[in-house]
Amino acid sequence: AGEELERRCQSFMAPPVTNMQELRDNPGDMKTHMELLILETQAEVCRALAAADGGATFTVDKWNRAEGGGGVSCVLQDSNVFEKAGVNVSVVHGYLPQESILQMKTRGKNLKTKDGKLPFCAMGVSSVIHPKNPHIPTIHFNYRYFEIEEADGNKQWWFGGGTDLTPTYLNEHDVVHFHQTLKDACDKHGPRYYPQFKKWCDDYFLIKHRGERRGVGGIFFDDLDSQPKEEIFNFVESCAKAVVPCYIPIVEKHKNDPYSPEDKLWQQLRRGRYVEFNLVYDRGTKFGLATPGSRIESILMSLPLTARWEYMHSPSPGSKEAEILNVLREPRDWVQ
């Protein structure tokens, strides 16, 4: 088992955050399983992106958090195909900030604190890929595991995650491929996951003040805790393994597509909306910005290299810009 662990770690972008001895000593702990899964996912995605880019090399930063834990941030900036591609792993522990406790309470979590303190461990892989070509959509995915120890020693845990696509223009074939791949991964674990998490995704990525979704959706879930841990882990693992097959074929298909300055302009305006969602609404970004000692550069890696805001920009009816806007305003079902 120790050898098997060594072998798996060989493929990672950097050594695990938790020290090897601790991982070896707790082979059955969900924290161990999850840390290995997120590091493996990071490595698989980075390798696939680097290959699609034509041999780019990710910058790898391994960092420590003074308050406990650390992470591995992998970034590709201004490469052949990508404007900015970030794949980040973090494994942090310590005490939950008050703001996050309150935020979790609004989600219905009843947490018994001790002197207002709540020890936690949070780990996840999180990624946003912004390509240069407006015909390749942006993808975001995040898979995470949370443990909290309450004042009475009771441990609460849950999984969260999702994968979603943000195209500049609508290509129905791409969107169907993307959703079908996610649905196939979900369906292995039961028929209700995909429809439920597809809807959750459409609801979550709403830019409320615009009445638009950030993109064409995918899947999103949070607070999964009502089945055995191992079962949920297996589901999360299937979703994580679906990232490369749902996205890389779309990158390959469009990476040499020609595009006009007008296409690029519309992409930049959509990037602006991406920034609006992430800074105003995104729960992960808010949690990160509120967590003391969090690594800001890794959290804000999700922001595009460049973005644009024009006053009163409005696409003409019937244009391909209006076409995607319609989908963002009224989400569709892409697969049955």
Next chain:
Amino acid sequence: AGEELERRCQSFMAPPVTNMQELRDNPGDMKTHMELLILETQAEVCRALAAADGGATFTVDKWNRAEGGGGVSCVLQDSNVFEKAGVNVSVVHGYLPQESILQMKTRGKNLKTKDGKLPFCAMGVSSVIHPKNPHIPTIHFNYRYFEIEEADGNKQWWFGGGTDLTPTYLNEHDVVHFHQTLKDACDKHGPRYYPQFKKWCDDYFLIKHRGERRGVGGIFFDDLDSQPKEEIFNFVESCAKAVVPCYIPIVEKHKNDPYSPEDKLWQQLRRGRYVEFNLVYDRGTKFGLATPGSRIESILMSLPLTARWEYMHSPSPGSKEAEILNVLREPRDWVQ
């Protein structure tokens, strides 16, 4: 008095939001005074900017809010000198959104609601000017007046506002001129305004997750209600009149300065920080985004035309980029 009102309105960018008869009928009401002041300020600033630009014409949009009130938005986009210059007046009334009531309570306001409802009237002039040339700083100003009618008929009112500067590079002479002009305006009304509001400005415009201020400050105040209304109005008027003299000379001085692609790049990264502050922390933006029926395009007019986020960008020690960062991290006193 009716003729005097007509005469003042001639100079505005658009007719007042409130109908003329109502303004004529209530010449002594603070709401009338304030609406005229904010429209006058808008016109003065737009004219000065258009002149500095070399004869540009502002786009003027007069809009109505279904829930009550409306506004006048003046925007100049991609002109000779300015990337984006927006000067917005809004006069809105209706019921305060629950989120805003809670937010005001955290600021210590004790508001007696009736069935959870609170009628309010809010008006102000708000502006952000983003120039093209990295040697001209961005300016923001906002002067506003608030009235709330509590369940028992009691009226609460207060003034808020401020003017602050965000340079890409430090030019001490400009910053001293800017602060001195604001200080002179404040000092006419008492010696304590400037030092108090200068500090409030440094505190308010903190981008907490970066440990940096948005700019080199200026003045900021909110919830001013502890002196007679007319006295505070006179103070606010002096501040509003100081906008043109504190800024336009800086625009004129630098509008033909040469700059390099590196200067422009650094400006774009600073624009990214501007977006971070406005979307994550700014109270006015949050209030606007949470207010039903608010005009999103006018609220987000404050965002730059273009912005940039680079992973792990860090200026080299001793560079002019590092010089301004130092000031943003540790605010200085500019005038005695």
